[in-house]
Amino acid sequence: MSSLFSDYHIWTALWATVRLTIYSAIGSLVLGTIVATLRLSPIGILRFVGTSYVNIFRNTPLTLIILSCSFVLYIQLGITLANSSDPKFADVNGFRLAVVGMTVYHATYVCEALRSGFNTIPLGQAEAARSIGLTFGQTMREVILPQAFRGAVVPLGNTLIALTKNTTVAVTIGVYELSAVLKTVTERDPGLLNLSFLVVGVIFVILTLPMGVAIGRLGNRVAVKR
Amino acid sequence: MTDQAPTAGATNAEAGEPLVCMTGVDKHFGDLHVLQDINLDVAKGEVVVVLGPSGSGKSTLCRTINRLETFESGTITIDGEPLPEEGAALAKLRADVGMVFQSFNLFAHKTILQNVTLGPIKVRGLGKSEAEARAMQLLERVGVAQQAQKYPAQLSGGQQQRVAIARSLAMQPKVMLFDEPTSALDPEMINEVLDVMSGLAKDGMTMIVVTHEMGFARRAADRVVFMADGQILEQKTPDDFFTNPESARAKDFLSKILTH
Numbered sequence: 001m002s003s004l005f006s007d008y009h010i011w012t013a014l015w016a017t018v019r020l021t022i023y024s025a026i027g028s029l030v031l032g033t034i035v036a037t038l039r040l041s042p043i044g045i046l047r048f049v050g051t052s053y054v055n056i057f058r059n060t061p062l063t064l065i066i067l068s069c070s071f072v073l074y075i076q077l078g079i080t081l082a083n084s085s086d087p088k089f090a091d092v093n094g095f096r097l098a099v100v101g102m103t104v105y106h107a108t109y110v111c112e113a114l115r116s117g118f119n120t121i122p123l124g125q126a127e128a129a130r131s132i133g134l135t136f137g138q139t140m141r142e143v144i145l146p147q148a149f150r151g152a153v154v155p156l157g158n159t160l161i162a163l164t165k166n167t168t169v170a171v172t173i174g175v176y177e178l179s180a181v182l183k184t185v186t187e188r189d190p191g192l193l194n195l196s197f198l199v200v201g202v203i204f205v206i207l208t209l210p211m212g213v214a215i216g217r218l219g220n221r222v223a224v225k226r
Numbered sequence: 227m228t229d230q231a232p233t234a235g236a237t238n239a240e241a242g243e244p245l246v247c248m249t250g251v252d253k254h255f256g257d258l259h260v261l262q263d264i265n266l267d268v269a270k271g272e273v274v275v276v277l278g279p280s281g282s283g284k285s286t287l288c289r290t291i292n293r294l295e296t297f298e299s300g301t302i303t304i305d306g307e308p309l310p311e312e313g314a315a316l317a318k319l320r321a322d323v324g325m326v327f328q329s330f331n332l333f334a335h336k337t338i339l340q341n342v343t344l345g346p347i348k349v350r351g352l353g354k355s356e357a358e359a360r361a362m363q364l365l366e367r368v369g370v371a372q373q374a375q376k377y378p379a380q381l382s383g384g385q386q387q388r389v390a391i392a393r394s395l396a397m398q399p400k401v402m403l404f405d406e407p408t409s410a411l412d413p414e415m416i417n418e419v420l421d422v423m424s425g426l427a428k429d430g431m432t433m434i435v436v437t438h439e440m441g442f443a444r445r446a447a448d449r450v451v452f453m454a455d456g457q458i459l460e461q462k463t464p465d466d467f468f469t470n471p472e473s474a475r476a477k478d479f480l481s482k483i484l485t486h
Contacts, residue, residue, distance in 0.1 A: 085478075122331070124329050125331060125334065128331035130317070130320060131294065132320070132393065133317050133344035134317065135314055135350060142344060146335050
């Protein structure tokens with residue numbers, strides 16, 4: 001057990017998983033909100049852009065998106081997200097590319113969760129907002145989105161839990177997160193295989209179980225009474 | 227009612243001059259010709275009550291005036307300005323047209339006070355404290371000042387509708403539209419809302435009211451507009467309309483509702 005922690009840097013890997021989760025969650029919340037606003041816009045071309053975004057990225061396997069971030073963005077197009085003179089350039093760049101890939105993919109789920117929250121709002125709320133002279137942007141910010149978020153806490157929480165576990169795909173472009181531990185153990189020390197899978201599995205349960213409980217409580221607390 | 231902010235906003239039109247002008251307005255819902263060549267002028271300070279059977283197009287008429295419903299042809303002007311199609315210009319015009327809905331439509335996630343201050347702060351650019359002071363005056367006036375910190379779901383229907391009226395008044399509108407404001411209320415709450423509306427009418431607010439409350443039409447209206455099948459069939463003073471309806475549809479309508 002101790003060699004698992006000392007030789008395979010589980011704490012470092014866990015920290016990478018947690019950071020990957022937090023940054024990607026924030027990124028996909030912001031991007032997903034923008035895409036949802038596009039999909040609800042009165043302007044047809046913007047709706048088309050939003051719908052196309054969701055259809056393209058939701059239907060592409062996450063592994064493919066993450067690999068594309070590395071192979072297309074970085075290797076083909078030469079886009080770097082870190083200072084190339086940094087000695088840790090490969091690690092930092094890979095991590096940030098993984099955040100981009102995770103964000104692009106999970107934003108589609110955030111968008112759809114928000115749209116389900118949007119559908120809980122009676123049409124009259126937007127009509128009342130427009131009738132006092134709020135513009136489309138103000139109506140979204142002041143009236144629609146706050147209620148949509150409150151109605152979407154549970155599906156947004158599901159997305160967060162899925163996102164946490166989906167960070168395990170980042171190993172494919174060399175990010176040292178928890179599943180990278182499993183990959184390394186598999187290659188170097190088959191004797192530790194069962195234990196390492198158990199430990200990593202338990203860590204994920206410890207990460208996600210409280211999320212589920214918190215989400216349920218939060219959902220009840222902020223629910224809009226009608 | 228002393229030291230109060232004026233309820234109605236300033237207009238270009240003088241009292242008695244046309245404020246809302248609908249000319250040749252047509253609208254279809256699919257095959258249904260829901261508004262047929264509607265011509266209606268409402269003067270500043272006038273209270274017009276729109277009556278008619280269900281499905282006659284009276285709510286639609288009300289909603290086209292601030293373009294919550296689009297229309298296909300004809301023109302609508304408010305205080306001399308044609309209704310813009312969309313965008314910031316339309317939002318600006320809507321700020322001058324108060325609207326009260328059948329289902330209240332208070333912002334469910336905001337307190338009563340926040341409901342009334344949102345428009346003045348975001349649209350009129352008022353400071354928070356000034357907006358709140360004026361909102362409290364208006365809430366006082368409609369009799370729900372004690373509820374200012376509560377959320378809409380904690381209030382009765384009658385209280386919610388009075389807040390909705392205060393929310394519209396906070397914008398100092400040139401004209402107020404009421405789309406069946408008492409139809410979703412329990413009978414004992416109808417009067418508290420009608421009383422507020424009668425008070426507004428007395429203060430000289432220009433009002434277009436779609437309602438089934440015949441008592442209100444008799445008492446408060448300067449003019450009754452009778453609609454059926456998407457057309458305006460009669461426009462008269464309330465006394466004249468209720469005692470001397472001309473069209474067969476109006477006679478039929480009145481015979482059904484006044485026999486009880």
